[in-house]
Amino acid sequence: MPKTITEKILAAHTGRESVVPGELVSVRIDMALANDITAPIAIELFEKAQIPAVFDSERIALVPDHFVPNKDIRSATQVALMRRFAKKYGIKYFFELGEMGIEHVLLPEQGLVLPGDVVIGADSHTCTYGALGAFSTGVGSTDIAAAMITGEVWFRVPESIKFTYHGQLQEWVTGKDLILWTIGDIGVDGATYKAMEFQGPAIETLPMSDRMTMANMAIEAGAKSGIIAPDQVTLDYVSSRATRPFETYLSDPDANYDQEKTYDVSQIEPQVAFPHLPENTRPVSEAGIIPIDQAVIGSCTNGRIEDLRMAARVLKGHTIDKTVRLIVIPATPSIYRQAMNEGLFEVFLDARGIVSPPTCGPCLGGFMGVLGPGERAVSTTNRNFVGRMGHPTSEVYLANPAVAAASAVLGRIGGPEEL
Amino acid sequence: MTLEGTVWKFGDNIDTDVIIPAPYLVSTDSAELGKHCMEGVDPSFSEKVSAGDIIVAGKNFGCGSSREHAPMAIKGAGISCVVAESFARIFFRNAFNMGLAIFEAPGVSDGISAGDRISINQDTGEIIDHTNGKTFSANTIPPFMQGLIEAGGLMAYVLKKRRG
The missing domain is CATH 3.30.499.10 (Aconitase, domain 3)
Known part of the structure; x- marks a missing residue:
């Protein structure tokens, strides 16, 4: 049966031949992320469970970026909790000030999230990494606490919506404008629970930065994820950065979509x-x-x-x-x-x-x-x-x-x- | 089990920034977060609400950030459950994971008014508005998620499974 890129990635992480939209599945994760707002709750839950070790100390990223450099005593306390936890459990990717950047820009830049990955983050804009051809989605702190124990997360396999972009971009028109236009068209709950798959000739011309901007805002249409099939642009971006091997997946041409939308980008202004x-x-x-x-x-x-x-x-x-x-x-x-x-x-x-x-x-x-x-x-x-x-x-x-x-x-x- | 309480009404697209504004995200304490619940739309909400009250809202409740502080604040304010036309997905999973009862039920936004007394049968999903006599039916919950609720949330579920 033909499959979307999202269904293929999820199947590969369940150890099964295939998964279908609507199924609830337990999925192996490649990276779990939390920040200075969401990590403290996850850490408290993890420590309360008295588990001696995290599932994999190289598959957890802790990025204090929201209220950092610490804006007040309470945010300093939250970051201190992350720092102590990272040290105690040997978390490899805790980013101290000076190395710290905004999580969804930092992780791809550092080659920590890659094509074909399943990534969860206790931050709604975790969907950004879909731009690399990964399945990536925002979850809550409890999900992160549980994933730090098991290395897995439960998901309902999402239906996909295919968005195709044709035509040539006008000057000053960017990925930001394409995603705002799309959200304006389908509404803030227009893709709830769904995977938004962005494709077409106009997407192929976009650099990674614009692709990340588009996938980043999939959540603003309610989507579970945004995703763009990896191509040469993607490989050029990740090949020099990747910290581990990765696999690329593509949607089958006759895969099933819940809905299809086509836009002529030459008609879109900022x-x-x-x-x-x-x-x-x-x-x-x-x-x-x-x-x-x-x-x-x-x-x-x-x-x-x-x-x-x-x-x-x-x-x-x-x-x-x-x-x-x-x-x-x-x-x-x-x-x-x-x-x-x-x-x-x-x-x-x-x-x-x-x-x-x-x-x-x-x-x-x-x-x-x-x-x-x-x-x-x-x-x-x-x-x-x-x-x-x-x-x-x-x-x-x-x-x-x-x-x-x-x-x-x-x-x-x-x-x-x-x- | 049946939940019964007095209704507080909210509209469509109630986002997590108004449920619990970002300046309060320096706490992980449910009771403290509860004091600021809904502050972005109704600054005195937490003073007016009584234990066991119910929130009824429109579509896409809980849209926006993944902050689990949002369901924690609602719980901390004493709200027993949230009934809405639909929920944003991260809020939806957070509520199940951390143990806030939520019900998706078509028609509640128009059919239930602020101050009404309503009850929800958690087993059948039947919602009764005792003030106007109307009834509604909550969407069924998949067995896996029912299991999460029965275990007492995701952490309890995971730890139980781990112990075998």
């Missing part, structure tokens, strides 16, 4: 998701006059070097509007160093922006740019829920790095072509 749901998308040219107080460029969605280069290309020779605060956050230490070496920091600082060390910080209203009452931000992050970046009356507009940078200069939401 998108902006208005408050308070990622599905409230509009083309940037139809945004109207929306003055902003802050622009954030970073996050697991858009904090990669390609994103920073795009923002710098827009900002070069400009100064941001006096009413705006610009915060740029390279997602990992190596991206930070590369951006510095390429002279991007000069551009950001000349424009009157600031450059933060890697952190999730403002994306979830943690620190490093929390919004006050009534304030508005344009942000390259992934969520614009009520109060997401701060006060319940604040507003978040989601966009790509070029739109965020242009908006910072304009003092209102707008595209780079307006500069």
